[in-house]
Amino acid sequence: MAYSLIHFVRAFPLRYYLGGGLFRNGEPMVAVVLAAEQVSALVMCGPQVLGYEKGLDNLPDRPPVPGSVRDVGPSVSRTFTAKLLGRWRARGAAQYVMLPELAVGDLYCNAHSVSSLRENDAQSLLESLAEDPRQVFGAWDEIREFRWAVLSPGLKLCEGSFDARERQVMIVGLPAEYCDQIDSWVERQQASLVAIIPPSLACVKWFLTNLAPESEPCALLVELEQMTVVAIVVEQRIVLFRQYAVDDDDNAWEELVGHAQGLGVTTRRVYLWSLGGSRCTVPDTFEGVRITAGLMEQVTDTAAVSRRPKGGGTAEKSAAACLLRWLVRDLA
Numbered sequence: 001m002a003y004s005l006i007h008f009v010r011a012f013p014l015r016y017y018l019g020g021g022l023f024r025n026g027e028p029m030v031a032v033v034l035a036a037e038q039v040s041a042l043v044m045c046g047p048q049v050l051g052y053e054k055g056l057d058n059l060p061d062r063p064p065v066p067g068s069v070r071d072v073g074p075s076v077s078r079t080f081t082a083k084l085l086g087r088w089r090a091r092g093a094a095q096y097v098m099l100p101e102l103a104v105g106d107l108y109c110n111a112h113s114v115s116s117l118r119e120n121d122a123q124s125l126l127e128s129l130a131e132d133p134r135q136v137f138g139a140w141d142e143i144r145e146f147r148w149a150v151l152s153p154g155l156k157l158c159e160g161s162f163d164a165r166e167r168q169v170m171i172v173g174l175p176a177e178y179c180d181q182i183d184s185w186v187e188r189q190q191a192s193l194v195a196i197i198p199p200s201l202a203c204v205k206w207f208l209t210n211l212a213p214e215s216e217p218c219a220l221l222v223e224l225e226q227m228t229v230v231a232i233v234v235e236q237r238i239v240l241f242r243q244y245a246v247d248d249d250d251n252a253w254e255e256l257v258g259h260a261q262g263l264g265v266t267t268r269r270v271y272l273w274s275l276g277g278s279r280c281t282v283p284d285t286f287e288g289v290r291i292t293a294g295l296m297e298q299v300t301d302t303a304a305v306s307r308r309p310k311g312g313g314t315a316e317k318s319a320a321a322c323l324l325r326w327l328v329r330d331l332a
Contacts, residue, residue, distance in 0.1 A: 042324035108173035146173035153237035225276035
């Protein structure tokens with residue numbers, strides 16, 4: 001089912017973790033952040049981190065980066081996967097988790113009230129989205145096909161009828177053409193695809209799982225290369241998700257206040273997470289908490305430790321490396 005979450009994020013790793021499928025046969029896992037300025041990858045085998053590398057965007061056979069015209073590289077004697085696994089002395093068929101940084105217009109993610117939907121279960125909602133998104137959204141002027149996912153406000157896969165206790169669901173969509181490029185690239189690598197997860201959702205999921213206050217409303221602001229994402233969180237659940245282009249960062253703060261008031265939420269605490277370089281300055285009206293690699297290691301009691309290729313040792317203090325390690329090992 002091209003429209004389903006299984007095709008979009010391969011069941012949003014949940015069923016693989018519950019079934020032990022991610023680590024079967026000791027196959028190496030490779031989590032890749034695909035950004036226009038930099039491609040980075042974390043290689044793991046079971047619970048062990050083998051290595052983390054940046055600057056892979058110059059390799060001719062690297063995975064397709066959103067918005068890049070060089071999605072299909074020239075024929076090479078050794079594939080991207082063979083080179084990467086060879087440097088970190090990993091064997092087996094690689095399993096990929098892709099985190100593409102998309103532009104604002106290429107990622108649809110929003111919370112929808114269950115009472116406003118005519119569909120009563122996730123399957124019917126996915127079918128309506130596949131047939132015509134206007135059946136769900138009313139206004140939809142996008143001519144491209146999208147792949148869709150339906151998640152709970154805690155970013156868990158929705159299956160079957162909507163829980164009566166859930167007042168909202170998250171609807172997520174990615175351009176099908178780009179997902180097809182990922183599928184084709186993975187097939188050429190003789191590898192398998194576990195998930196395609198936008199970094200903003202991965203960051204929000206980590207935050208909900210590890211750091212979000214249980215009772216105090218708060219906001220999370222994620223700075224990526226091409227966008228800034230604002231999520232308002234109440235009781236460890238997303239109640240609002242908004243995306244802003246980089247040149248519109250100032251409006252993000254102003255609208256955050258208006259959105260919070262509209263939702264009847266009072267919050268001064270804002271958590272900031274920078275995967276694309278720190279740009280935002282916290283206004284005096286907010287209490288800012290910056291999520292760093294050190295804070296992530298402290299919260300999860302792990303460190304993204306990697307070796308240099310073919311010997312040597314170093315501890316990678318990148319927030320992206322910490323996120324990738326958690327995503328591969330613990331996302332559920």
